[in-house]
Amino acid sequence: MRARDRTAVSALRATLAALDNAEAVPMDEAKQAGAVELSPVGVGATEAARRGLSEAEVRDIVRAEIAERLDAAARLTAPAHAERAARLRTEAAVLLRLLDSAA
Template identity: 75%
Template sequence: MRARDKAAVSALRTTLAALDNAEAVPVDEAGLRGAALEQSPVGAGATEAARRELSERRVVEVVRTEAAERLEAAAQLTAPAHAARAAQLRAEAAVLLQFLDGTGLGA
């Protein structure tokens, strides 16, 4: 990916973060309360939780949602002062939609 393609870099970074969040497992807060410090897990990886494995359908849903959020935000930026930001959001959405269409970044 070229360094000058800021829209693609921004879109892919935030979408990867959204996918990472979607893989996270919910924390059982009831189990966290009332535990004594001596009973807490110790050692490397003791507090790591297995992550969910997303299906291809779920990954597509997350990417589509990210693109839709950008398009919605761009539509709300109607003031001339926000034209550049709206254009950037539309470009980011286009990058994500290209990946869904299978054309990617056109290496």
Template identity: 70%
Template structure:
């Protein structure tokens, strides 16, 4: 990817971050409360858990949602002062939708 393609880089970074967050396992607050210091887990990796694995369908839906979010935000930016930002959001959505073109056939 060219370094000058800022819209693509921005869209891919934020979408990858959203996918990474979706794979994270939530920590129950009850697990964190009420433990005395001497009862807390100790050692490297003592609190690590396996991440969730997203299905291909879930990933496609998340990418579609990211693209839709950008298109909705661009539609709300109607003032002439925001035209450049709206164009960038549309370009980011186009990048994400371009990646989905091949996955719909599968």
């Protein structure tokens, strides 16, 4: 990361966001506030507990991110999109190396 590898940073940020989204509590499980006067008060009073992901779920999400990038790269067949397709393939390779090193 010190070399400012923008492709790797982009892939890691997007994957971290996907993991963060997967930890979010679905709206139907989150507590809904009623009247304003009954609302909780104080710092963090409205925070919902995040759900924890198992290692298998994390690996599945990273694999899905890899597949998404490879699928998008495969769809970009026009010569004008060659650079974007190469970047997507590089991002997938970064994630694959990360997944392999964690196993």
